Amino acid sequence: MSLASVVQVRNVSLLLHGKSHQWKMCSSCFMHQKLQQMKNSTLCIPVGRSSCKDFLSVRKTGRKCQWISGRYFSASGNDSSGNVEGPDRRSLVHRVRLSNHLPRSKRPWRVLFFGTDLFSLKMLKTLNENRLQGGSDRLVDTLDVVTLNKRNVEIPVRQYARHQGLRILDWQPPLHPLTYDVGVLASFGVLIPSKIIDMFPYGILNVHPSLLPRWRGASPIEHTILYGDTQTGISIMEIRPKHFDIGPILLQKQYDVPDRVNTLDLRNFMAERGAEVMMEALSNLPELERRVVEQSEIGVTYAHKLSRDALYVDWENQSYLSIDRQGRALHEIEGLRTVFNNKKINLLDPCDFQALNSDRALEESVRWKYGRPSSEISPGSLFYSKPMKLLLVKCQDGWTGFKSVRIRKKLSAVDFHCGYLLENPDPRFHSMDNGIKFNLDLLSPRPLNSAPVSEQKGSHTNLKVGHGG
Structure with a gap:
């Protein structure tokens, strides 16, 4: 979900001094003000037809809000219904109403982590180490964990969370009431319904190990190797409820793929980079939310689970x-x-x-x-x-x-x-269809010029092939 970059006007009912008042306000104002301050007319405008007609960045004084962006408003300014353009959008006001708490405008954040495997374990460890370090640079205030509960299978994230004394929430929607600012997800493998996503004022951020929109899906690391990509990357994106890996991107960094790397080593490499980029995103979350970039539909490829x-x-x-x-x-x-x-x-x-x-x-x-x-x-x-x-x-x-x-x-x-x-004069192995489309054009390293605008070049780190962890 986008926050300040997806400004949406809502009719908000508030009980102030024993009287019910209605205000029309944008996400930005709601985010930075306490309930006691909402009666101030310089922050809000009464419900009615009056709205910001100039739907590019405009500062208004007096009885109007400061509009950050109008990319999802109609040109006519007809926003009294609260509808916006673009798929499955929710305003901050809508999220706060569901989450039953006011969001923080700055770090440290109250984080709920979603994950299962070794890749996501690195993200959880990094978040927890930051929570424990204390100090003014701390990004994580509180940290709870949502993971799957599979019989006879030890989930790395569950094992670590239990050992560290973190509160564990089994995946059994709906999870409520929630008192978190942001969700962080990595390798969770389950679609999150919109009623859960909307409980987080800053939405749920996914740490995905590819340069989206290339390799959406369950096995991006394997497909990066299968198709001979020479570059890969980390994408921090907002999740959507009905499809995996289609949400807008907050931050993206590119890295070279080490020569002749295998899946184990590349996963370890990407987990380290993913944790770094995740923390960078959390350190500048409100600003990145204002600058999210929708994924291009050019160059979309899918990394389906391999049998x-x-x-x-x-x-x-x-x-x-x-x-x-x-x-x-x-x-x-x-x-x-x-x-x-x-x-x-x-x-x-x-x-x-x-x-x-x-x-x-x-x-x-x-x-x-x-x-x-x-x-x-x-x-x-x-x-x-x-x-x-x-x-x-x-x-x-x-x-x-x-x-x-x-x-x-x-x-x-x-x-x-x-x-x-020795006793076979003409031994031969039989060819078998493996379901992989080994098209020669696809196998050629693909130029990544269709990557989203937010892509940033990261530094290449040498990786020793054959070293596991």
Whole structure:
């Protein structure tokens, strides 16, 4: 939800000195004034047809409010109904009425955190450490946690919150009454209804690990690797009740994707950056709310949740680079899959495919095995290279290499060769549809010039591939 940038006029009923009064006021005035001050006519205008006709930034004196922005008003100034342009907008007055408390105009904030997994755990730890540090620079006053409660599954956020003595609220809407200024959400996986969002004067902010609108959805980190993006980023956005990752952006920063990174390492990298950008947003929340930017509909891509079918390799239609990305993106599930003699096989311990295809020893091994060049070998063909100590498999445009496989149990490449390949004159892996659209145009690193205007360039931090946490 936008706050001051989405100014909306409301008819507000107040009980002052035993009498009921009605005022028409904008979000900005309501936010910065106490109830006792609302009777001051210099802050409000009585209900009626009078309204701010000039709907760009204008300062009015006397009996009119100071309008911050009119981007959601009709040009006629017809706002007596409280309606505004744009999808699913709510005013601050509307939110305060639901939350039953006055919002703060400056930090520290009363925060309700929504999260579940290790990525969101980093956000929660950062918020809690800030709450405990004290001092004038503190951004977080109070911190409570909403998380899921799954049987027989330990939720990292729940475990940490319990250990730190934070109040835990199970996800069972409606959560009320709420006495928070802002919600912070990361990897929650559940749509929040509007009646909950509207209880927060500053809305609920989502920490999303991509440069929205690219990679909206459940698995942006995996898709960043799958499609070979060279840049990624953190987007701080306001959530919407009916769809994931479509809300306006408060703050966005861009980072380079480390070379040959896997999902685990990139998630750790993005969690660190996400916590930094989240705290930057909270430190300047009212100002950022005034400058929110709607997401562009140009360049929208979706990162749907990946199933185990995505592990299968389509040898005929995938390049060795796409298979390399596939393995690095999905390594946390298990090794890549293929089918051999009607048996499912996991391909483990891959080598660097790009270095492999640049090695002269590869072509020598192929000619020794087949007596002809690689260009004449069918995709899915495989053999064991003794000099390289690799199981080599032909794909669309080159070769892939693996040091071990799993058939019921883990076998080294040489053990698989001795047990399954020696007596087979023409062994081959079968191509399987994995549901991933490995379009060559999509696999090319995409220019990010369609990113929202609010994007800011972040500093690149080196990341050691293979280091988990």
